[in-house]
Structure formats: structure tokens, C-alpha cells
Amino acid sequence: MTLHTLRPAAEGAGLPLVLLHAFPLDHRMWQDAAARLPGARAVLAIDLPGAGTSHGAVLPEPPSLEAAAAALARELDAAGVPRAVVAGLSMGGYVALALLERRPGLVAGLGLVDTKSSADTPEARANRLRVADEAEGDASVAPVRPMVATLVGETTRSSRPDVLERVAGWVEEQAPASVAWAQRAMAARPDRTDVLAAWDGPVAVVVGDEDTVTPVDAARHMADAAPQAQLVVVPRAGHLSAVEQPDAVALALGDLCQRADA
Numbered sequence: 001m002t003l004h005t006l007r008p009a010a011e012g013a014g015l016p017l018v019l020l021h022a023f024p025l026d027h028r029m030w031q032d033a034a035a036r037l038p039g040a041r042a043v044l045a046i047d048l049p050g051a052g053t054s055h056g057a058v059l060p061e062p063p064s065l066e067a068a069a070a071a072l073a074r075e076l077d078a079a080g081v082p083r084a085v086v087a088g089l090s091m092g093g094y095v096a097l098a099l100l101e102r103r104p105g106l107v108a109g110l111g112l113v114d115t116k117s118s119a120d121t122p123e124a125r126a127n128r129l130r131v132a133d134e135a136e137g138d139a140s141v142a143p144v145r146p147m148v149a150t151l152v153g154e155t156t157r158s159s160r161p162d163v164l165e166r167v168a169g170w171v172e173e174q175a176p177a178s179v180a181w182a183q184r185a186m187a188a189r190p191d192r193t194d195v196l197a198a199w200d201g202p203v204a205v206v207v208g209d210e211d212t213v214t215p216v217d218a219a220r221h222m223a224d225a226a227p228q229a230q231l232v233v234v235p236r237a238g239h240l241s242a243v244e245q246p247d248a249v250a251l252a253l254g255d256l257c258q259r260a261d262a
Contacts, residue, residue: 001068002027002047002054003075006034009042014261015108016042016084017253018076020092022114022151022240023182024144025170026052029089033242036250041257044081046072048095050178059177063184065091069098073106085260087111087204087253089242090214091182097192100199109260110199110226111253113206114239116218117193117225125187132183135176144171144179153210153238163244196226203229204256206249208237230255 004027009016017037019030027045034043047054048068060067072095076084086107088096093115100107120128134143148168149157156163196203203226207219216233223231232252237244 001049001057001071001075002052003079004045004047004053005042006031006045007037007041007043010040013039013041014257016044016081017257018072018081018084018086019043019045020072020086020088020095021045021048021051022090022092023186024051024141024147024174024179025167026174028052028170029167029240029243032246033250033253036247037257038250038254039257044079044084046075048091048182050175050181052174055175055178059181063181063188065094065098065185065189066102068095068185069102072099073103076106082106083108085109085111085253085257087113087256088115089113090115090239091186094186094189097195098189101192101195104199107201109202109204109256111204111206111256112219112222113249114208114211114214114241116214117191117196117222118218119189119191120187128183128187132180132187135183136180139176141171141174141176141179147171150213151239152244153208153236155210155236156238156244160244167240167243193221193225196222200227202256202259204232204252205229206232206234206241206252208234208239208241208244210236210238211241213239
């Protein structure tokens with residue numbers, strides 16, 4: 001895994017914000033939202049195992065989100081970050097919940113963006129494993145190319161082809177081995193709604209109103225479970241709300257950070 005500094009901290013700027021990316025992307029998907037975050041706190045972003053600049057690293061076996069969370073904790077420990085606001089989108093949200101379960105003292109605030117706390121259905125799990133086998137067998141990202149159109153909302157697809165092209169470019173640059181690893185790791189994840197319900201820290205649940213992958217109902221499920229959750233529905237955004245509407249997502253995460261600082 002590789003930890004990137006998207007924005008250094010000014011003195012006395014508050015807790016750092018750590019951003020975890022979606023599948024099958026890397027830390028670059030957070031750049032626009034990070035640039036718009038209010039205040040002057042440090043903003044860090046990770047490339048999860050095998051993704052982006054982590055390409056070529058030995059992938060943990062067996063694939064698991066718990067292994068990704070453990071690696072993230074080691075990176076933050078090495079960087080001298082004892083406590084942070086942690087926000088993840090989609091797969092990044094799954095890792096954030098695994099980190100909360102493993103190292104709750106590290107998490108000062110939790111951002112769950114276009115993600116869910118429940119496990120896959122048997123059908124979804126089987127599809128992930130099929131895609132993993134195909135990506136690995138063909139040494140290609142071709143099995144996940146069709147995802148691109150579903151990752152963004154209808155508004156973005158119809159009026160912002162540049163965003164669609166940008167996302168497609170990020171997908172093409174991923175390593176097939178990391179695509180396979182991530183799919184198997186996500187397929188193996190448990191339901192962590194109970195982890196969320198047992199935690200009394202500040203939570204922001206953010207979802208695009210056009211998200212068909214982890215829709216608004218999945219966001220409401222998490223917001224209802226977490227004692228200190230605030231739900232933010234982002235207009236004109238699909239599953240990649242932080243890419244499609246970075247201003248709205250930055251505002252929601254900035255509010256979360258202020259709540260965690262208090």
C-alpha cells in the first residue's frame with residue numbers, strides 16, 4: 001500500500017483526513033474533493049493493495065479487507081498518525097469499517113460514501129469470484145470495463161462525457177492481479193452493521209441520489225444503525241459522488257472533520 005499526501009497540514013489545523021478509494025480505481029479519484037475540503041487540515045489518500053502506485057507489491061493472501069485494514073493501520077503508524085478521520089467510498093468504505101473494527105482508537109470520525117455495511121448476497125459474491133477468475137486468467141481489466149457506465153449517475157453519463165472518460169482511463173491503468181484480489185477480498189467480507197452500531201463517534205453517510213450500486217436505501221440502513229450519523233444525499237451523482245460532485249462531498253466531509261475535532 002502507498003500513502004499519498006494530497007494536502008499538507010497547516011499548524012493547528014485539526015485531525016488529518018484519510019481517504020480510501022473505490023474499486024477498481026486508486027487514490028486519484030479523491031483529488032478534486034480533497035482540493036475543495038474546507039480548512040487547512042492534512043488530507044492523505046491510500047492506494048489499497050495492488051492499486052495505483054501499489055502495483056507490483058506482494059498482495060496479502062488470502063485476499064481480505066481485514067488484511068487491507070491492517071496494512072493501512074501500519075502505514076498510518078509509520079507516518080506518525082495516531083488518530084484520524086477516515087472516509088472511504090465503496091470498497092474504501094468496506095476497508096474503513098474493517099479498520100474501525102480492528103483499530104477503533106485510530107478512528108476519530110468515519111465517512112461512509114456510496115458504500116454499505118452489509119455483506120454481498122450469494123449472487124453478488126459469485127459474480128465477484130467469476131470476475132476475479134476472468135481478470136486473473138486473461139491478465140486483463142476487460143471483465144470490469146462494463147462497470148464504468150454503472151459507476152457514475154445518469155446525469156453524468158448524459159451531460160459530462162469527460163468524467164466518464166476519466167474514470168475509464170483510471171480503470172484501464174489498474175493491474176489485473178489487483179482487480180482479482182480486490183474482488184475476492186470484497187466477496188469474503190462479513191456484515192459489519194453491528195460494528196457501526198456499537199461505535200458512538202461521528203459518522204457521515206454520503207450517497208449520490210442516482211447511485212444504483214449502493215443506493216440510498218443502503219445509506220439509510222447505515223445512518224439508522226450508527227448512533228451519531230448524519231445522512232447526506234448528493235444530487236445529480238451516482239456511485240462516484242466524490243468524482244461527480246466533489247464540492248458537495250467535500251462539504252460533507254469537512255463537516256464530519258469539524259465534528260471529530262470537537
